[in-house]
Amino acid sequence: MIEAINISKSFGNLKVLDNISVKFDQGKTNLVIGQSGSGKTVFLKCLVGLFDPDEGSVMYDDIVFNKLPFKAKKKIRQKVGMMFQGGALFDSATVLENIMYPLDMFTQLSLQEKKERARFCLDRVDIKDAGHLFPAEISGGMQKRVALARAIALNPDYLFCDEPNSGLDPKTAILIDALIKEITEEFNMTTIVNTHDMNSVMEIGDKVVFIYQGRKSWEGSNKDILDSSNEDLNQFVFANNLAKQLKKMSSNT
Amino acid sequence: MNILIQIGKYFILLSKVFAKPEKQSVYYKQIVKEVHSLGLNSIGIVVIISAFMGAVITLQTAYNMENPMLPLYLIGLGCRDSMILEFSSTMIALILAGKVGSSIASELGTMRVTEQIDALEIMGVNSASYLILPKIIAAVFFNPILTIISIIVGVFGGWIAVLATGVVSSEYFIIGIQYAFIPFYVTYAMVKTVFFAFIITSVSSFHGYFVKGGSIEVGRASTKAVVYSSIVILLFNVILTQLLLS
Numbered sequence: 001m002i003e004a005i006n007i008s009k010s011f012g013n014l015k016v017l018d019n020i021s022v023k024f025d026q027g028k029t030n031l032v033i034g035q036s037g038s039g040k041t042v043f044l045k046c047l048v049g050l051f052d053p054d055e056g057s058v059m060y061d062d063i064v065f066n067k068l069p070f071k072a073k074k075k076i077r078q079k080v081g082m083m084f085q086g087g088a089l090f091d092s093a094t095v096l097e098n099i100m101y102p103l104d105m106f107t108q109l110s111l112q113e114k115k116e117r118a119r120f121c122l123d124r125v126d127i128k129d130a131g132h133l134f135p136a137e138i139s140g141g142m143q144k145r146v147a148l149a150r151a152i153a154l155n156p157d158y159l160f161c162d163e164p165n166s167g168l169d170p171k172t173a174i175l176i177d178a179l180i181k182e183i184t185e186e187f188n189m190t191t192i193v194n195t196h197d198m199n200s201v202m203e204i205g206d207k208v209v210f211i212y213q214g215r216k217s218w219e220g221s222n223k224d225i226l227d228s229s230n231e232d233l234n235q236f237v238f239a240n241n242l243a244k245q246l247k248k249m250s251s252n253t
Numbered sequence: 254m255n256i257l258i259q260i261g262k263y264f265i266l267l268s269k270v271f272a273k274p275e276k277q278s279v280y281y282k283q284i285v286k287e288v289h290s291l292g293l294n295s296i297g298i299v300v301i302i303s304a305f306m307g308a309v310i311t312l313q314t315a316y317n318m319e320n321p322m323l324p325l326y327l328i329g330l331g332c333r334d335s336m337i338l339e340f341s342s343t344m345i346a347l348i349l350a351g352k353v354g355s356s357i358a359s360e361l362g363t364m365r366v367t368e369q370i371d372a373l374e375i376m377g378v379n380s381a382s383y384l385i386l387p388k389i390i391a392a393v394f395f396n397p398i399l400t401i402i403s404i405i406v407g408v409f410g411g412w413i414a415v416l417a418t419g420v421v422s423s424e425y426f427i428i429g430i431q432y433a434f435i436p437f438y439v440t441y442a443m444v445k446t447v448f449f450a451f452i453i454t455s456v457s458s459f460h461g462y463f464v465k466g467g468s469i470e471v472g473r474a475s476t477k478a479v480v481y482s483s484i485v486i487l488l489f490n491v492i493l494t495q496l497l498l499s
Protein backbone atom coordinates (compact mmCIF):
# COMPACT_ATOMS: atom_id res chain seq x y z
CA MET A 1 0.00 0.00 0.00
CA ILE A 2 1.20 3.49 -0.81
CA GLU A 3 -0.49 6.56 0.50
CA ALA A 4 -0.01 10.24 -0.27
CA ILE A 5 -1.19 12.53 2.48
CA ASN A 6 -1.75 16.22 1.70
CA ILE A 7 1.09 16.47 -0.78
CA SER A 8 1.95 19.87 -2.20
CA LYS A 9 4.85 20.78 -4.44
CA SER A 10 5.85 24.05 -6.08
CA PHE A 11 8.66 25.07 -8.39
CA GLY A 12 9.30 28.71 -7.63
CA ASN A 13 5.94 30.42 -8.04
CA LEU A 14 4.39 27.55 -9.95
CA LYS A 15 2.24 25.37 -7.73
CA VAL A 16 2.33 21.98 -9.48
CA LEU A 17 0.70 19.79 -6.83
CA ASP A 18 -1.92 21.15 -4.49
CA ASN A 19 -2.79 19.17 -1.42
CA ILE A 20 -3.21 15.72 -2.95
CA SER A 21 -4.29 12.83 -0.73
CA VAL A 22 -4.85 9.39 -2.14
CA LYS A 23 -4.39 5.77 -1.18
CA PHE A 24 -3.10 3.10 -3.58
CA ASP A 25 -3.86 -0.50 -2.67
CA GLN A 26 -1.67 -3.54 -2.95
CA GLY A 27 -2.39 -6.03 -5.71
CA LYS A 28 -4.21 -3.41 -7.77
CA THR A 29 -3.20 -1.42 -10.80
CA ASN A 30 -3.73 2.17 -9.77
CA LEU A 31 -3.82 4.73 -12.55
CA VAL A 32 -3.10 8.42 -12.31
CA ILE A 33 -4.61 10.25 -15.25
CA GLY A 34 -4.62 13.85 -16.33
CA GLN A 35 -3.77 16.17 -19.17
CA SER A 36 -0.23 16.78 -20.28
CA GLY A 37 1.33 19.16 -17.78
CA SER A 38 -1.16 18.43 -15.03
CA GLY A 39 1.57 17.21 -12.68
CA LYS A 40 1.46 13.42 -13.02
CA THR A 41 5.20 12.98 -13.38
CA VAL A 42 5.93 15.37 -10.53
CA PHE A 43 3.46 13.46 -8.37
CA LEU A 44 5.08 10.12 -9.16
CA LYS A 45 8.53 11.56 -8.45
CA CYS A 46 7.28 12.82 -5.10
CA LEU A 47 6.03 9.33 -4.30
CA VAL A 48 9.40 7.72 -5.07
CA GLY A 49 11.37 10.51 -3.41
CA LEU A 50 13.09 12.04 -6.43
CA PHE A 51 11.33 15.25 -5.45
CA ASP A 52 10.77 16.24 -1.84
CA PRO A 53 7.19 17.39 -1.40
CA ASP A 54 6.99 20.85 0.17
CA GLU A 55 4.26 19.61 2.46
CA GLY A 56 2.63 16.31 3.27
CA SER A 57 3.89 12.79 3.64
CA VAL A 58 4.30 9.66 1.57
CA MET A 59 3.58 6.35 3.29
CA TYR A 60 4.94 2.99 2.15
CA ASP A 61 2.76 0.61 4.11
CA ASP A 62 3.21 1.97 7.64
CA ILE A 63 6.51 3.79 7.03
CA VAL A 64 6.70 7.53 6.46
CA PHE A 65 8.95 7.28 3.43
CA ASN A 66 9.75 10.92 2.69
CA LYS A 67 11.07 11.54 6.21
CA LEU A 68 13.49 8.61 6.19
CA PRO A 69 17.25 9.18 6.17
CA PHE A 70 19.16 8.35 2.99
CA LYS A 71 20.24 4.87 4.06
CA ALA A 72 16.79 3.70 5.09
CA LYS A 73 15.36 5.02 1.84
CA LYS A 74 17.94 3.01 -0.08
CA LYS A 75 16.77 -0.16 1.64
CA ILE A 76 13.16 0.39 0.61
CA ARG A 77 14.13 1.38 -2.88
CA GLN A 78 15.58 -2.03 -3.54
CA LYS A 79 11.96 -3.14 -3.54
CA VAL A 80 10.92 -0.39 -5.95
CA GLY A 81 10.80 -0.69 -9.72
CA MET A 82 10.34 2.45 -11.74
CA MET A 83 9.89 3.02 -15.40
CA PHE A 84 10.64 6.60 -16.40
CA GLN A 85 8.69 8.53 -18.98
CA GLY A 86 11.86 8.94 -21.04
CA GLY A 87 13.13 5.42 -20.42
CA ALA A 88 16.30 6.49 -18.58
CA LEU A 89 18.20 3.49 -19.89
CA PHE A 90 21.94 3.38 -19.24
CA ASP A 91 23.22 4.38 -22.64
CA SER A 92 26.67 2.88 -22.25
CA ALA A 93 25.25 -0.60 -21.62
CA THR A 94 23.39 -2.98 -23.91
CA VAL A 95 19.72 -3.76 -23.49
CA LEU A 96 20.50 -7.03 -21.75
CA GLU A 97 23.04 -5.38 -19.44
CA ASN A 98 20.46 -2.73 -18.59
CA ILE A 99 18.03 -5.36 -17.41
CA MET A 100 20.75 -7.32 -15.63
CA TYR A 101 21.94 -4.25 -13.78
CA PRO A 102 19.60 -4.48 -10.77
CA LEU A 103 20.32 -8.21 -10.62
CA ASP A 104 24.08 -7.51 -10.62
CA MET A 105 23.66 -5.02 -7.86
CA PHE A 106 21.30 -6.77 -5.49
CA THR A 107 21.36 -10.51 -6.07
CA GLN A 108 23.89 -13.29 -5.74
CA LEU A 109 22.77 -15.04 -8.91
CA SER A 110 25.34 -16.49 -11.28
CA LEU A 111 25.94 -14.77 -14.59
CA GLN A 112 24.01 -17.48 -16.37
CA GLU A 113 21.00 -17.12 -14.07
CA LYS A 114 21.05 -13.36 -14.44
CA LYS A 115 21.11 -13.64 -18.20
CA GLU A 116 18.24 -16.07 -18.13
CA ARG A 117 16.18 -13.82 -15.93
CA ALA A 118 16.95 -10.79 -18.13
CA ARG A 119 15.98 -12.71 -21.27
CA PHE A 120 12.78 -13.83 -19.60
CA CYS A 121 11.88 -10.21 -18.82
CA LEU A 122 12.73 -9.15 -22.37
CA ASP A 123 10.50 -11.88 -23.65
CA ARG A 124 7.61 -10.66 -21.54
CA VAL A 125 7.80 -7.21 -23.12
CA ASP A 126 7.98 -8.93 -26.50
CA ILE A 127 11.45 -7.92 -27.69
CA LYS A 128 13.47 -11.09 -27.30
CA ASP A 129 15.95 -10.28 -30.01
CA ALA A 130 17.19 -6.86 -28.98
CA GLY A 131 19.39 -7.93 -26.07
CA HIS A 132 22.70 -7.18 -27.73
CA LEU A 133 21.74 -3.71 -28.99
CA PHE A 134 22.47 -0.40 -27.31
CA PRO A 135 19.60 1.91 -26.29
CA ALA A 136 20.54 4.34 -29.06
CA GLU A 137 20.05 1.55 -31.60
CA ILE A 138 16.44 0.70 -30.74
CA SER A 139 13.20 2.60 -31.31
CA GLY A 140 11.52 4.79 -28.71
CA GLY A 141 8.78 2.27 -28.09
CA MET A 142 11.35 -0.47 -27.62
CA GLN A 143 13.24 1.69 -25.16
CA LYS A 144 10.07 2.01 -23.13
CA ARG A 145 9.61 -1.71 -23.07
CA VAL A 146 13.22 -2.29 -22.04
CA ALA A 147 12.66 0.23 -19.25
CA LEU A 148 9.67 -1.78 -18.09
CA ALA A 149 11.64 -5.02 -18.29
CA ARG A 150 14.35 -3.45 -16.13
CA ALA A 151 11.76 -2.19 -13.65
CA ILE A 152 10.31 -5.66 -13.14
CA ALA A 153 13.60 -7.58 -13.19
CA LEU A 154 13.65 -7.94 -9.41
CA ASN A 155 9.91 -8.51 -8.95
CA PRO A 156 9.52 -5.30 -6.98
CA ASP A 157 6.96 -4.79 -4.24
CA TYR A 158 6.18 -1.33 -5.58
CA LEU A 159 6.01 -0.64 -9.29
CA PHE A 160 5.82 2.85 -10.78
CA CYS A 161 5.29 3.39 -14.49
CA ASP A 162 5.29 6.80 -16.09
CA GLU A 163 3.27 6.52 -19.29
CA PRO A 164 4.30 2.97 -20.14
CA ASN A 165 2.51 2.90 -23.46
CA SER A 166 2.75 6.37 -24.90
CA GLY A 167 4.46 6.06 -28.25
CA LEU A 168 3.46 2.43 -28.70
CA ASP A 169 1.15 1.02 -31.35
CA PRO A 170 -2.27 -0.04 -30.02
CA LYS A 171 -1.47 -3.74 -30.08
CA THR A 172 1.80 -3.44 -28.16
CA ALA A 173 0.16 -0.96 -25.81
CA ILE A 174 -2.47 -3.55 -24.90
CA LEU A 175 0.24 -6.14 -24.38
CA ILE A 176 2.13 -3.86 -22.01
CA ASP A 177 -1.03 -2.98 -20.10
CA ALA A 178 -1.89 -6.63 -19.75
CA LEU A 179 1.61 -7.42 -18.56
CA ILE A 180 1.50 -4.72 -15.90
CA LYS A 181 -1.84 -5.96 -14.62
CA GLU A 182 -0.77 -9.57 -14.69
CA ILE A 183 2.44 -9.16 -12.69
CA THR A 184 0.71 -6.82 -10.29
CA GLU A 185 -1.79 -9.51 -9.42
CA GLU A 186 0.65 -12.39 -9.61
CA PHE A 187 3.17 -10.85 -7.21
CA ASN A 188 0.70 -8.76 -5.24
CA MET A 189 2.53 -5.54 -6.04
CA THR A 190 1.42 -2.01 -5.38
CA THR A 191 1.42 -0.57 -8.86
CA ILE A 192 0.96 3.05 -9.85
CA VAL A 193 0.77 3.97 -13.51
CA ASN A 194 0.65 7.45 -15.04
CA THR A 195 -1.24 7.57 -18.28
CA HIS A 196 -3.47 9.65 -20.49
CA ASP A 197 -4.54 6.68 -22.54
CA MET A 198 -8.26 6.02 -22.08
CA ASN A 199 -7.84 2.54 -23.41
CA SER A 200 -5.52 1.68 -20.50
CA VAL A 201 -8.01 3.22 -18.11
CA MET A 202 -10.77 0.95 -19.35
CA GLU A 203 -8.56 -2.13 -19.56
CA ILE A 204 -6.59 -2.11 -16.33
CA GLY A 205 -7.77 0.78 -14.14
CA ASP A 206 -8.71 -0.96 -10.89
CA LYS A 207 -8.48 2.44 -9.35
CA VAL A 208 -8.26 5.72 -11.23
CA VAL A 209 -7.19 9.07 -9.86
CA PHE A 210 -7.79 12.12 -12.02
CA ILE A 211 -5.47 15.06 -11.49
CA TYR A 212 -6.62 18.40 -12.82
CA GLN A 213 -4.40 21.47 -12.54
CA GLY A 214 -2.42 19.95 -9.72
CA ARG A 215 -5.42 18.92 -7.65
CA LYS A 216 -7.07 15.56 -7.22
CA SER A 217 -10.32 16.14 -9.01
CA TRP A 218 -11.84 12.67 -9.00
CA GLU A 219 -11.13 9.12 -7.92
CA GLY A 220 -12.92 5.87 -8.49
CA SER A 221 -12.78 2.73 -10.57
CA ASN A 222 -12.84 2.48 -14.34
CA LYS A 223 -16.42 1.27 -14.12
CA ASP A 224 -17.60 4.55 -12.64
CA ILE A 225 -15.59 6.81 -14.87
CA LEU A 226 -17.99 7.01 -17.80
CA ASP A 227 -20.92 7.93 -15.60
CA SER A 228 -19.14 10.54 -13.56
CA SER A 229 -20.70 13.98 -13.34
CA ASN A 230 -17.31 15.64 -12.92
CA GLU A 231 -17.11 18.29 -15.68
CA ASP A 232 -13.32 18.34 -16.01
CA LEU A 233 -13.11 14.58 -16.01
CA ASN A 234 -15.77 14.31 -18.69
CA GLN A 235 -13.91 16.77 -20.86
CA PHE A 236 -10.79 14.67 -20.46
CA VAL A 237 -12.47 11.32 -21.02
CA PHE A 238 -14.67 12.38 -23.90
CA ALA A 239 -12.12 14.55 -25.61
CA ASN A 240 -12.34 12.83 -28.96
CA ASN A 241 -15.34 12.53 -31.22
CA LEU A 242 -15.59 8.77 -31.11
CA ALA A 243 -15.87 8.81 -27.35
CA LYS A 244 -18.39 11.66 -27.50
CA GLN A 245 -20.60 9.72 -29.88
CA LEU A 246 -20.37 6.58 -27.81
CA LYS A 247 -21.45 8.62 -24.80
CA LYS A 248 -24.40 10.05 -26.77
CA MET A 249 -25.43 6.62 -27.94
CA SER A 250 -25.31 5.14 -24.48
CA SER A 251 -27.33 7.99 -22.98
CA ASN A 252 -29.97 7.60 -25.70
CA THR A 253 -30.59 3.96 -25.00
CA MET B 254 28.63 33.44 -0.26
CA ASN B 255 27.66 31.30 -3.21
CA ILE B 256 31.15 29.86 -3.35
CA LEU B 257 30.85 28.73 0.28
CA ILE B 258 27.57 26.96 -0.53
CA GLN B 259 29.24 25.26 -3.47
CA ILE B 260 32.16 24.11 -1.33
CA GLY B 261 29.70 22.79 1.24
CA LYS B 262 27.81 20.90 -1.45
CA TYR B 263 31.10 19.52 -2.73
CA PHE B 264 32.00 18.06 0.65
CA ILE B 265 28.50 16.66 1.18
CA LEU B 266 28.85 14.93 -2.18
CA LEU B 267 32.25 13.56 -1.14
CA SER B 268 30.73 12.10 2.02
CA LYS B 269 28.21 10.27 -0.17
CA VAL B 270 30.97 9.13 -2.51
CA PHE B 271 32.96 7.55 0.30
CA ALA B 272 30.04 5.69 1.84
CA LYS B 273 30.40 1.91 2.00
CA PRO B 274 29.91 0.36 -1.47
CA GLU B 275 26.85 -1.80 -2.09
CA LYS B 276 28.65 -4.59 -3.82
CA GLN B 277 32.39 -4.63 -4.15
CA SER B 278 32.65 -6.87 -7.19
CA VAL B 279 30.62 -4.38 -9.23
CA TYR B 280 32.96 -1.61 -8.11
CA TYR B 281 36.06 -3.51 -9.20
CA LYS B 282 34.59 -3.82 -12.64
CA GLN B 283 33.91 -0.10 -12.73
CA ILE B 284 37.44 0.71 -11.58
CA VAL B 285 38.94 -1.39 -14.36
CA LYS B 286 36.72 0.42 -16.85
CA GLU B 287 37.77 3.81 -15.52
CA VAL B 288 41.48 2.93 -15.52
CA HIS B 289 40.99 2.22 -19.16
CA SER B 290 39.03 5.33 -20.07
CA LEU B 291 40.78 7.84 -17.79
CA GLY B 292 44.27 6.35 -17.59
CA LEU B 293 45.28 4.20 -20.52
CA ASN B 294 43.55 6.50 -22.98
CA SER B 295 45.65 9.41 -21.70
CA ILE B 296 49.04 7.79 -22.26
CA GLY B 297 49.24 8.99 -25.86
CA ILE B 298 48.76 12.65 -25.14
CA VAL B 299 51.09 12.48 -22.11
CA VAL B 300 53.84 10.90 -24.19
CA ILE B 301 53.59 13.38 -27.05
CA ILE B 302 53.52 16.47 -24.85
CA SER B 303 56.26 15.25 -22.54
CA ALA B 304 58.63 14.40 -25.39
CA PHE B 305 58.30 17.84 -26.93
CA MET B 306 58.50 19.62 -23.60
CA GLY B 307 61.65 17.73 -22.64
CA ALA B 308 63.21 18.72 -25.95
CA VAL B 309 62.27 22.38 -25.62
CA ILE B 310 63.44 22.65 -22.01
CA THR B 311 66.79 21.16 -23.01
CA LEU B 312 67.26 23.52 -25.94
CA GLN B 313 66.21 26.56 -23.93
CA THR B 314 68.57 25.70 -21.10
CA ALA B 315 71.41 25.19 -23.59
CA TYR B 316 70.84 28.44 -25.47
CA ASN B 317 70.50 30.46 -22.28
CA MET B 318 73.83 29.25 -20.86
CA GLU B 319 76.09 31.85 -22.45
CA ASN B 320 78.51 31.95 -19.55
CA PRO B 321 81.31 29.45 -20.38
CA MET B 322 82.05 29.05 -16.67
CA LEU B 323 78.81 27.07 -16.17
CA PRO B 324 79.37 23.32 -16.45
CA LEU B 325 77.70 21.68 -19.45
CA TYR B 326 76.08 18.93 -17.42
CA LEU B 327 73.66 21.56 -16.13
CA ILE B 328 71.67 21.10 -19.33
CA GLY B 329 70.76 17.49 -18.56
CA LEU B 330 70.21 18.30 -14.94
CA GLY B 331 67.93 21.20 -15.83
CA CYS B 332 65.85 19.04 -18.12
CA ARG B 333 65.50 16.28 -15.53
CA ASP B 334 64.58 18.52 -12.62
CA SER B 335 62.16 20.67 -14.58
CA MET B 336 60.33 17.57 -15.68
CA ILE B 337 60.18 16.07 -12.20
CA LEU B 338 59.45 19.18 -10.21
CA GLU B 339 56.91 20.94 -12.30
CA PHE B 340 56.20 19.67 -15.75
CA SER B 341 55.31 16.02 -15.28
CA SER B 342 53.25 16.67 -12.20
CA THR B 343 51.60 20.08 -12.55
CA MET B 344 51.54 20.69 -16.29
CA ILE B 345 50.38 17.18 -17.06
CA ALA B 346 47.70 17.55 -14.37
CA LEU B 347 46.46 20.73 -16.04
CA ILE B 348 46.34 18.99 -19.39
CA LEU B 349 44.49 16.02 -17.88
CA ALA B 350 42.08 18.43 -16.22
CA GLY B 351 41.19 19.51 -19.73
CA LYS B 352 40.95 16.07 -21.20
CA VAL B 353 39.65 13.90 -18.36
CA GLY B 354 37.80 16.62 -16.45
CA SER B 355 35.61 17.65 -19.35
CA SER B 356 34.80 14.07 -20.24
CA ILE B 357 33.83 13.21 -16.66
CA ALA B 358 31.61 16.27 -16.33
CA SER B 359 29.83 15.69 -19.62
CA GLU B 360 29.36 11.99 -18.94
CA LEU B 361 27.80 12.59 -15.53
CA GLY B 362 25.90 15.64 -16.75
CA THR B 363 24.32 13.69 -19.56
CA MET B 364 23.41 10.90 -17.17
CA ARG B 365 21.79 13.47 -14.92
CA VAL B 366 19.67 15.19 -17.56
CA THR B 367 18.55 11.90 -19.13
CA GLU B 368 17.46 10.68 -15.67
CA GLN B 369 19.96 7.81 -15.62
CA ILE B 370 21.20 9.00 -12.23
CA ASP B 371 17.62 9.12 -10.96
CA ALA B 372 17.14 5.58 -12.25
CA LEU B 373 20.16 4.45 -10.20
CA GLU B 374 18.85 6.19 -7.10
CA ILE B 375 15.42 4.59 -7.49
CA MET B 376 16.99 1.16 -7.62
CA GLY B 377 18.56 1.88 -4.26
CA VAL B 378 22.06 2.39 -5.60
CA ASN B 379 24.19 5.14 -4.09
CA SER B 380 24.71 6.82 -7.45
CA ALA B 381 27.37 9.24 -6.24
CA SER B 382 29.51 6.44 -4.91
CA TYR B 383 28.86 4.09 -7.80
CA LEU B 384 29.68 6.63 -10.47
CA ILE B 385 32.36 8.79 -8.85
CA LEU B 386 34.38 6.59 -6.50
CA PRO B 387 35.76 4.33 -9.27
CA LYS B 388 36.91 7.42 -11.19
CA ILE B 389 38.71 8.83 -8.16
CA ILE B 390 40.36 5.52 -7.32
CA ALA B 391 41.39 4.88 -10.92
CA ALA B 392 42.96 8.31 -11.28
CA VAL B 393 44.65 8.35 -7.89
CA PHE B 394 46.35 5.04 -8.65
CA PHE B 395 47.00 5.47 -12.32
CA ASN B 396 48.08 9.12 -12.63
CA PRO B 397 51.38 8.47 -10.78
CA ILE B 398 52.16 6.01 -13.55
CA LEU B 399 51.41 8.70 -16.09
CA THR B 400 53.74 11.06 -14.23
CA ILE B 401 56.57 8.54 -14.27
CA ILE B 402 56.02 7.91 -17.96
CA SER B 403 56.08 11.66 -18.52
CA ILE B 404 59.39 12.11 -16.65
CA ILE B 405 61.08 9.31 -18.55
CA VAL B 406 59.76 10.36 -21.93
CA GLY B 407 60.60 14.03 -21.24
CA VAL B 408 64.22 13.28 -20.43
CA PHE B 409 64.37 11.02 -23.44
CA GLY B 410 62.96 13.85 -25.58
CA GLY B 411 65.67 16.12 -24.27
CA TRP B 412 68.32 13.59 -25.20
CA ILE B 413 66.90 13.27 -28.74
CA ALA B 414 67.05 17.06 -29.04
CA VAL B 415 70.68 16.97 -27.93
CA LEU B 416 71.51 14.33 -30.52
CA ALA B 417 69.67 16.17 -33.26
CA THR B 418 71.07 19.64 -32.64
CA GLY B 419 74.42 18.99 -30.97
CA VAL B 420 73.94 21.84 -28.45
CA VAL B 421 75.96 19.71 -26.06
CA SER B 422 77.55 16.34 -26.38
CA SER B 423 75.48 13.30 -25.55
CA GLU B 424 77.89 12.25 -22.74
CA TYR B 425 77.52 15.58 -20.94
CA PHE B 426 73.77 15.35 -21.16
CA ILE B 427 73.80 11.85 -19.74
CA ILE B 428 76.14 12.85 -16.95
CA GLY B 429 73.79 15.75 -16.29
CA ILE B 430 70.69 13.64 -15.90
CA GLN B 431 72.50 11.50 -13.32
CA TYR B 432 74.17 14.36 -11.45
CA ALA B 433 73.02 15.38 -7.96
CA PHE B 434 69.81 13.42 -8.16
CA ILE B 435 67.53 14.13 -5.21
CA PRO B 436 65.11 11.21 -4.74
CA PHE B 437 62.82 13.35 -2.62
CA TYR B 438 61.92 15.35 -5.73
CA VAL B 439 60.22 12.26 -7.09
CA THR B 440 58.30 11.81 -3.86
CA TYR B 441 57.27 15.44 -4.10
CA ALA B 442 56.09 14.92 -7.68
CA MET B 443 54.12 11.81 -6.68
CA VAL B 444 52.42 13.52 -3.76
CA LYS B 445 51.39 16.37 -6.04
CA THR B 446 50.15 13.95 -8.69
CA VAL B 447 47.95 12.08 -6.22
CA PHE B 448 46.43 15.32 -4.94
CA PHE B 449 45.87 16.60 -8.45
CA ALA B 450 44.29 13.33 -9.57
CA PHE B 451 41.84 13.59 -6.70
CA ILE B 452 41.10 17.22 -7.54
CA ILE B 453 40.52 16.59 -11.24
CA THR B 454 38.14 13.67 -10.75
CA SER B 455 36.23 14.96 -7.74
CA VAL B 456 35.82 18.58 -8.88
CA SER B 457 34.78 17.53 -12.38
CA SER B 458 32.38 14.92 -11.03
CA PHE B 459 30.87 17.56 -8.77
CA HIS B 460 30.16 19.83 -11.73
CA GLY B 461 28.69 17.03 -13.81
CA TYR B 462 26.66 15.37 -11.09
CA PHE B 463 24.57 18.42 -10.23
CA VAL B 464 23.72 19.60 -13.75
CA LYS B 465 20.17 20.86 -14.15
CA GLY B 466 18.61 21.40 -17.54
CA GLY B 467 19.77 20.15 -20.92
CA SER B 468 22.62 19.96 -23.38
CA ILE B 469 23.68 23.59 -22.97
CA GLU B 470 24.03 23.14 -19.22
CA VAL B 471 26.02 19.95 -19.75
CA GLY B 472 28.42 21.88 -21.97
CA ARG B 473 28.67 24.65 -19.44
CA ALA B 474 29.35 22.17 -16.65
CA SER B 475 32.18 20.60 -18.57
CA THR B 476 33.79 24.01 -19.13
CA LYS B 477 33.40 24.82 -15.45
CA ALA B 478 34.88 21.47 -14.51
CA VAL B 479 38.06 22.28 -16.43
CA VAL B 480 38.33 25.85 -15.15
CA TYR B 481 37.72 25.01 -11.51
CA SER B 482 39.91 21.93 -11.39
CA SER B 483 42.72 23.93 -12.99
CA ILE B 484 42.40 26.74 -10.47
CA VAL B 485 42.31 24.34 -7.53
CA ILE B 486 45.33 22.49 -8.94
CA LEU B 487 47.32 25.71 -9.19
CA LEU B 488 46.33 26.67 -5.67
CA PHE B 489 47.36 23.30 -4.26
CA ASN B 490 50.57 23.41 -6.27
CA VAL B 491 51.63 26.44 -4.25
CA ILE B 492 50.46 25.00 -0.95
CA LEU B 493 52.09 21.60 -1.44
CA THR B 494 55.33 23.13 -2.69
CA GLN B 495 55.57 25.33 0.37
CA LEU B 496 54.79 22.38 2.67
CA LEU B 497 57.10 19.86 1.04
CA LEU B 498 60.09 21.80 -0.21
CA SER B 499 60.53 24.55 2.41
Ligand SMILES: Nc1ncnc2c1ncn2[C@@H]1O[C@H](COP(=O)(O)OP(=O)(O)OP(=O)(O)O)[C@@H](O)[C@H]1O
Binds near residue numbers: 196
Ligand atom coordinates in the same frame (compact mmCIF):
# COMPACT_ATOMS: atom_id res chain seq x y z
N1 LIG C 1 12.02 20.12 -12.45
C1 LIG C 1 11.06 21.01 -12.69
N2 LIG C 1 11.28 22.32 -12.48
C2 LIG C 1 10.30 23.23 -12.71
N3 LIG C 1 9.09 22.94 -13.14
C3 LIG C 1 8.79 21.66 -13.38
C4 LIG C 1 9.76 20.63 -13.17
N4 LIG C 1 9.20 19.45 -13.49
C5 LIG C 1 7.95 19.73 -13.88
N5 LIG C 1 7.69 21.04 -13.81
C6 LIG C 1 6.40 21.68 -14.13
O1 LIG C 1 5.38 20.96 -13.49
C7 LIG C 1 4.22 20.89 -14.29
C8 LIG C 1 3.76 19.44 -14.37
O2 LIG C 1 4.71 18.68 -15.08
P1 LIG C 1 4.63 17.11 -15.21
O3 LIG C 1 5.88 16.68 -15.89
O4 LIG C 1 4.33 16.53 -13.89
O5 LIG C 1 3.39 16.93 -16.18
P2 LIG C 1 2.74 15.56 -16.64
O6 LIG C 1 1.36 15.52 -16.07
O7 LIG C 1 3.63 14.43 -16.33
O8 LIG C 1 2.65 15.80 -18.21
P3 LIG C 1 2.89 14.74 -19.39
O9 LIG C 1 1.62 13.96 -19.52
O10 LIG C 1 3.11 15.61 -20.58
O11 LIG C 1 4.05 13.93 -19.04
C9 LIG C 1 4.59 21.49 -15.64
O12 LIG C 1 4.00 22.75 -15.71
C10 LIG C 1 6.08 21.61 -15.60
O13 LIG C 1 6.46 22.77 -16.26
Ligand SMILES: [Mg+2]
Binds near residue numbers: 042085162
Ligand atom coordinates in the same frame (compact mmCIF):
# COMPACT_ATOMS: atom_id res chain seq x y z
MG1 LIG D 1 4.75 13.13 -17.38
